[in-house]
Amino acid sequence: MSTLAIRDLHVSVETKEGPKPILRGVDLTLESGQTHAIMGPNGSGKSTLASALAGHPKYRVTSGTVTLDGEDVLAMSVDERARAGLFLAMQYPVEVPGVSVANFLRTAKTAIDGEAPKLRTWGKEVKEAMGNLRIDTAFSERSVNEGFSGGEKKRHEILQMELFKPQIAILDETDSGLDVDALRIVSEGVNRAKENTDVGVLLITHYTRILRYIKPDFVHVFVDGRIAEEGGPELADRLEEEGYDKYVGKAAPAAV
Template structure:
């Protein structure tokens, strides 16, 4: 069993120039995720959902001003980004970065080596890579392409879930993994997320605007995020209420 605890977390985004002041985004986030749980975080644009994911992962533009993030009792905020990944945290980004000149196969093997502490044997690695690729209905030519370069929205999200299935983290933060997906791709990606959760009993923080992915990835808890914090929590039925009536009822 693993536990990710976020306690009274406050964080600000640092300015991109010297003439601006830092802007507070997170204003007291409290959330606990245990192994095997799926937590959906829903909220309007600009509420701070993606900022929460960046702060957990250690993005350098975001500064924690108070509060704690603990993974199995260890202070995540004292870890570098790579240390957080090796400790068992994973972020599927809303806008994955292109990495020209780096093949998908090279990228994934390097990531696995860093997380596991040793390089997988080549024959076993090829079997593992092909199995993950086939599970997500990804063409064989995909692994020879440069990471995210020229990828469609659906290909980028499948690649994120492919990483998830191979790295097998303790906790997965999925930031709008459903954005840009058509119906067929949404089903494939959702099946990949469910497969990870079933195979590893990992915890999932699923950030989304819409209920549609929750038709396939069933949450144990739904949290409404507004003005930098969680304002209410419920079960899966809360997503239905949000779909029907919007966020205003909770924001006010």
């Protein structure tokens, strides 16, 4: 049982004009097996939260705490956060020319676990996971994300999630750019990982369509770098009908 605890988190980003506050006091607790959906309009700070939790150097935590099972996440390097059990599925997965998918996956798994996976069982596990996500095994020999479609990049992110078995997975707009079939396949991968490992999921999205496949336990409305309202799955249904206007009108938007 793992717990990610975010307390009064404030984050700024460096701009040409100097530091700009983005997150303005975020409080959230996520436990193993739970799915929390973070929803909100563009520029509300959702992706800033994901990047700050992962340790992106562009984002500076000015106050507040983040702990994973009582350990100070903010004191950890990016690789230490991964080994501790944090995983980020990126909104815009980057291309890594010259590094094959097969080498990347095994190297990353070795770094996270502290030992190399056994070749025979690892190969079988990778092949099965790729099959479940409708990823052609020929992709193993291609450079990471190079020439991949948007849907292929997102499926590759969920492939990593399934293989690395994190304690907490942060999915930053995993649904963006996906057609209906790819959305279903990606969602099935997330649900499969939850069933197999009891991972806690922080799902960042603009839209409710992915929540038809991945059922949230809690929904948080994010506006101007803060959580403006919290509730259960019914809150997402209300957002689909009413939108974010009632929240945005109360505060000036923050930039991501």
